[in-house]
Amino acid sequence: MTAAYTADEMMTVAAARQLHNGTVCFVGIGLPSTAANLARFTRAPDVVLIYESGTLGAKPDRLPLSIGDGILAETADVVVSVPEVFNYWLQPGRIDVGFLSAAQIDRYANINTTVIGTDYRNPKVRLPGAGGAPEIAASCREVVVVLRQTPRTFVDRVDFITSVGFGRGPGDRRRLGLSGSGPRVVITDFGILSPDPETCELTLVSVHPGSTAEDARAATGWPLGVSTDLATTDPPTDEELDVLRRLEATKGA
Amino acid sequence: MAEIVSLPEGIAAAVHDGDTLVMEGFTHLIPFAAGHEIIRQGRRDLTLVRMTPDLVYDQLIGMGCASKLIFSWGGNPGVGSLHRFRDAVENAWPLPLELEEHSHAGMANRYLAGASGLPFAVLRGYVGTDLPAQTDTIRPITCPFTGEVLTAVPALSPDVTIIHAQRADRKGNVQMWGILGVQKEAVLAAKRSLITVEEIVDSLDHKPQEVVLPSFATTYVAVAPGGSHPSYAQGYSLRDNGFYTEWDAISKDRDTFLRWMDENVMRRAPAA
Known part of the structure; x- marks a missing residue:
């Protein structure tokens, strides 16, 4: 018997399960950082967390509010400069997993964190921008994306490609010369999506307990494909929930 | 050799209307006191450059100091939007803000x-x-x-780069440690530099993973204790995460923002 949990908790737990012992992970702030640290305190104590502030091997005992919180520097194996993080560590392909979030994602897993609206000079909403994401999405061996699923966040085509998923479809990453293999999974509050091996379109491969494929389709701005062997995500274990809640309580402390 | 000056003297000498200005700091060591002095001295038409423009750039933009921003991520880390930045881009308030956007x-x-x-x-x-x-x-x-x-x-070759560091010696050699982002490169790229420090000491004892900027490589050094608040200076202060959260409400509304700036920046003399 598992305790009651929220859809956000299920999402974070499912995202944490994507990381393994020894995985070298470039961590974005927010949902990815929460999930990455949950993994470190449960199934993957030896996951290596790299934040773009230059902290390699950070082992925070509480959740940082920002990617440059002091707890990251104090617990890191080494602190390097920002040019070094991008040039020596990310660019040559030394990082296994890029762990990102997004404001919008499209059917080919392209990510928008720049503007909402199609006129860049006169946007409806000005978002924070690229940060490290374009090169993380290009150069990590693979990418895991975590974000809440709504028709406004899951769109047919993003208003602005900040970071490339699969471009306009099969072969685009190779054509562009991107060294990493791109998004492997997208974890949402409804389920887990993966690119179809043939078309590169994001396809629902697992639903979280209590959600259905219909729920996920209704929260998607394109006709979402559903895997023929759709799985149901294992619910959070008591340990996962307990650790997650203890971590959340420390955020920014 | 770097000249040791007061913060108001340093800003008056180093920062001019129309300059391209870098104020770097990656969560850690953000030069807030220097930014506030620029606002008090009423600089205009600045091209602001920074990887992660956060609250201090939100304040400079909202107070009408900037005409252009060169940047790669403009948000309130872990909290959300920079409302003054958004208001400038979306509504040209108080002035239009030209963007040059990178990663x-x-x-x-x-x-x-x-x-x-x-x-x-x-x-x-x-x-x-x-x-x-x-x-x-x-x-x-x-x-x-x-x-x-x-x-x-x-290349970025700004007119002036301003950073905050932990300390300097009496000759103006600057020492910093912890998360150092791109500050060393930003200082060395600039025509002039101003470094605010927590304190000036007789001699610098070594710290793990320190960076020292030799006195001959910088222009001005000014003492500004607590000059990175609400950011932090490792070994001296902790990040005021609560203020970053509060800024969301302060900055959302133009009048609330202007009132806060008047009370907390315009009417305050600089420290030291």
Whole structure:
């Protein structure tokens, strides 16, 4: 018997399960950082967390509010400069997993964190921008994306490609010369999506307990494909929930 | 050799209307006190440059000091939007703000080129994104050895770079440690520099992973204790996460923002 949990908790737990012992992970702030640290305190104590502030091997005992919180520097194996993080560590392909979030994602897993609206000079909403994401999405061996699923966040085509998923479809990453293999999974509050091996379109491969494929389709701005062997995500274990809640309580402390 | 000055003297000497100004700091060591003094001295038409413009740039933009922003991520880390930045971009309030938008990798390499005395830097970046179509300073370049097409970005060579560091000695040698972002490169890329420090000491004892900027490489040093608040200075202060959260409400509304700036910046004399 598992305790009651929220859809956000299920999402974070499912995202944490994507990381393994020894995985070298470039961590974005927010949902990815929460999930990455949950993994470190449960199934993957030896996951290596790299934040773009230059902290390699950070082992925070509480959740940082920002990617440059002091707890990251104090617990890191080494602190390097920002040019070094991008040039020596990310660019040559030394990082296994890029762990990102997004404001919008499209059917080919392209990510928008720049503007909402199609006129860049006169946007409806000005978002924070690229940060490290374009090169993380290009150069990590693979990418895991975590974000809440709504028709406004899951769109047919993003208003602005900040970071490339699969471009306009099969072969685009190779054509562009991107060294990493791109998004492997997208974890949402409804389920887990993966690119179809043939078309590169994001396809629902697992639903979280209590959600259905219909729920996920209704929260998607394109006709979402559903895997023929759709799985149901294992619910959070008591340990996962307990650790997650203890971590959340420390955020920014 | 760096000249040790008061903060108001340093800003008056180093920062002029129309300058291209860098104030770097990656969560840690953000030079808030210097930014507030620039606002008090009423600088205008600045081109602000920073990888991660956060609250201090939100304040400079909202107070009408800036006409252009060169950046790669403009948000309130872990909290959400920079409302003054958004108001300037979305509604041209209080002034229109021209944007030159990059990624972190691109900005870091632009500083590196500036510090190295090179006209541009080369990286694998931006390919397939919509950024090159909007940003003229992102261009393809062909490797003369392999023929591979890479990306070039021009060096950043600002008129002035301002950073905050832990301390300096009496000769003006500056010592800093912890997360140091791109500050060393930003200082070395600039024509002039001003470094605010927590304290001036007789001699600098070594710290793990320290960076020392020799006195001959900088222009001005000014003492500003607590000068990175609400950011932090490792070994001296903790990040005031509560203030970053409060800023969301303060900055959302124009009048609330202006009132806060009047009470907390305009009417305050600088420390020291």
